[in-house]
Amino acid sequence: MLTINLFNGLVYGALLIIMSSGLALIYGLRRVVNFAHGALYMLGAYIGFTVAMHSNFWVALLAAPLAMAMVGVLLDRYGLRLLQDREPLNVMLVTFGLLLILEDLVAFVWGKGNHSLFTPELLNFSVSVFGESLPAYRIGVIVVGAAVALGLTLWLRFSRIGLFVRAASTDPVTTSMQGVNTDTLSAGVVGLGAALAGLAGVVAAPFLSLSPHMSSDVLIDSFVVVVIGGLGSLAGAFVAALLLGMMQAIGAVYLPQVSVLLPFLFMIAVLVWKPSGLAGSRT
Amino acid sequence: MSLSRIGFLGLLALLGGALVMGLTQSASLLGMFTQAVIYAIFALGVGVLLRQNGLVSFGHALFFGAAGYGIGVALTLQWMPAELALLAVLAAIGAGAFLIGLVIVRVPGIAFGMLTLAIGQMAYLLASRARGLTGGADGMGIPWPDTLFGVPQATLLQPATLFMLAWALMVAVTCALLWLLGTRFGAVTEAIRDNEERARFIGIKTTVPRALVYALSAVVTGIAGLLSALNTGFVSPESLHWSASAITLLMVVVGGFKRATGPIVGAIVYFLFKDLLGEWATHSMALFGAALIAVIVFSPDGITGALARLRQRLRHGPLKKGSQP
Numbered sequence: 001m002l003t004i005n006l007f008n009g010l011v012y013g014a015l016l017i018i019m020s021s022g023l024a025l026i027y028g029l030r031r032v033v034n035f036a037h038g039a040l041y042m043l044g045a046y047i048g049f050t051v052a053m054h055s056n057f058w059v060a061l062l063a064a065p066l067a068m069a070m071v072g073v074l075l076d077r078y079g080l081r082l083l084q085d086r087e088p089l090n091v092m093l094v095t096f097g098l099l100l101i102l103e104d105l106v107a108f109v110w111g112k113g114n115h116s117l118f119t120p121e122l123l124n125f126s127v128s129v130f131g132e133s134l135p136a137y138r139i140g141v142i143v144v145g146a147a148v149a150l151g152l153t154l155w156l157r158f159s160r161i162g163l164f165v166r167a168a169s170t171d172p173v174t175t176s177m178q179g180v181n182t183d184t185l186s187a188g189v190v191g192l193g194a195a196l197a198g199l200a201g202v203v204a205a206p207f208l209s210l211s212p213h214m215s216s217d218v219l220i221d222s223f224v225v226v227v228i229g230g231l232g233s234l235a236g237a238f239v240a241a242l243l244l245g246m247m248q249a250i251g252a253v254y255l256p257q258v259s260v261l262l263p264f265l266f267m268i269a270v271l272v273w274k275p276s277g278l279a280g281s282r283t
Numbered sequence: 284m285s286l287s288r289i290g291f292l293g294l295l296a297l298l299g300g301a302l303v304m305g306l307t308q309s310a311s312l313l314g315m316f317t318q319a320v321i322y323a324i325f326a327l328g329v330g331v332l333l334r335q336n337g338l339v340s341f342g343h344a345l346f347f348g349a350a351g352y353g354i355g356v357a358l359t360l361q362w363m364p365a366e367l368a369l370l371a372v373l374a375a376i377g378a379g380a381f382l383i384g385l386v387i388v389r390v391p392g393i394a395f396g397m398l399t400l401a402i403g404q405m406a407y408l409l410a411s412r413a414r415g416l417t418g419g420a421d422g423m424g425i426p427w428p429d430t431l432f433g434v435p436q437a438t439l440l441q442p443a444t445l446f447m448l449a450w451a452l453m454v455a456v457t458c459a460l461l462w463l464l465g466t467r468f469g470a471v472t473e474a475i476r477d478n479e480e481r482a483r484f485i486g487i488k489t490t491v492p493r494a495l496v497y498a499l500s501a502v503v504t505g506i507a508g509l510l511s512a513l514n515t516g517f518v519s520p521e522s523l524h525w526s527a528s529a530i531t532l533l534m535v536v537v538g539g540f541k542r543a544t545g546p547i548v549g550a551i552v553y554f555l556f557k558d559l560l561g562e563w564a565t566h567s568m569a570l571f572g573a574a575l576i577a578v579i580v581f582s583p584d585g586i587t588g589a590l591a592r593l594r595q596r597l598r599h600g601p602l603k604k605g606s607q608p
Contacts, residue, residue, distance in 0.1 A: 100572030227397045264401040
């Protein structure tokens with residue numbers, strides 16, 4: 001019982017890692033808490049669903065993030081870039097407006113009913129671990145989450161562009177004075193963040209059902225993760241995502257009445273103790 | 284603004300409300316106006332927090348819903364007469380919000396918004412799961428007594444009476460806020476909003492005034508919650524959901540939060556827009572999203588800000604380039 005719960009906690013944690021790393025990247029460069037991230041996640045899931053119906057899951061796994069990357073680049077070029085001198089609150093509300101539009105678009109194109117995506121054939125089996133049989137697909141989700149975390153860390157730490165991203169997150173003005181084109185960089189990073197939201201959507205589609213309201217829960221949990229981890233900090237977000245997944249899993253066993261409240265209680269405790277989050281030094 | 288001027292404008296606004304009531308023939312239209320006015324009070328609460336503290340709340344539905352649940356529980360268990368219960372609920376909301384405020388107003392910027400979101404969602408989840416008295420996800424009916432403040436229920440629930448009651452409360456709240464924020468308390472909170480560190484340097488305690496503004500905004504929102512409970516006779520977890528907070532924040536920003544009347548204009552425009560859409564109403568959220576983006580992009584201080592600029596232009600001619608509006 002506990003094993004399967006811990007395992008599911010890890011799966012949800014991996015999903016939150018994929019979602020919240022995109023949010024953290026976008027916040028780092030544009031200082032915007034992106035409400036539209038939930039809509040990008042949902043759109044990724046629905047596009048993945050349609051593509052998978054017409055070809056197969058693996059094509060969808062590639063197509064949805066690519067489509068979302070394009071949406072992200074456009075969002076940065078024709079949205080965030082033009083609004084970069086505005087109040088952060090106003091830009092945040094623009095992304096909220098975008099969330100409303102995209103939710104309606106999804107309901108219009110795919111209908112208000114629930115859809116579900118079948119688990120791909122290749123991963124439709126179970127693995128027995130500690131006497132529990134664990135579905136292989138969910139193990140795959142954990143692998144994807146780990147790969148995203150590892151890939152992003154290595155990329156930011158060791159590549160030249162990664163260095164630029166870190167520099168621009170700390171001080172965009174100085175970075176652009178050193179000859180880095182921060183606008184192109186932001187477009188790329190917002191594109192990457194959106195692609196990660198799309199990836200999270202496709203990955204979640206076979207085990208969470210698709211509906212026009214699917215974005216709300218995951219979006220709020222991702223906000224909680226990003227804020228607990230320290231806005232803009234990737235390492236903080238990874239730790240917070242795993243903690244949150246685990247907390248819900250263990251809470252569901254020992255404190256079933258209040259398990260849904262645990263993430264919020266944890267966030268309040270962390271923020272009251274350290275307002276900038278676990279890994280945050282900036283406010 | 285001087286007290287007599289506030290009183291004069293308040294009376295004028297009351298007359299305007301009576302005129303609207305007199306001219307409106309259809310009961311359903313008046314019902315829609317009533318709802319708009321209730322949300323205008325809700326938005327006034329969110330707006331005063333934003334204007335006076337510079338803090339964005341994504342969880343004010345907490346106080347809107349809590350007022351409904353509070354009065355529902357108090358009346359069901361018959362703890363006290365309904366008139367007293369109304370005041371007790373508002374006092375409890377004020378006290379609770381003050382205590383919450385003492386903790387959370389220290390957290391800066393966006394994290395504050397996320398904290399209010401978290402606290403609000405906790406209340407939503409609790410209300411939608413709690414069985415028994417509050418009816419869980421189904422919500423609870425509110426057993427209003429036969430007479431309230433000596434007025435029989437049948438008279439009170441007439442669309443015209445409800446509208447006038449809501450309108451009068453809205454005017455009263457606006458006047459009270461205008462007066463209160465013109466006093467020293469208003470100046471102190473503005474100083475803290477603009478630069479907390481400097482305010483501390485000149486010897487102002489900065490946490491308590493901000494917590495008081497938070498409590499004030501919660502009480503205003505609570506008044507809207509009580510009115511809504513009277514209007515519909517019903518409260519459900521939906522009234523606590525974060526989307527209610529977000530929509531109200533949308534009204535505040537569209538109306539323009541820098542002016543006292545902005546939230547009212549925003550709420551009324553929202554409901555008129557929704558009503559005019561008619562058969563397009565299924566896509567209302569997308570249209571609101573688009574309208575929200577348009578207002579923020581073209582007029583960051585909202586409709587009232589745009590109107591003020593227009594008036595200035597009509598009075599003084601077009602602005603010269605480079606001069607500050």
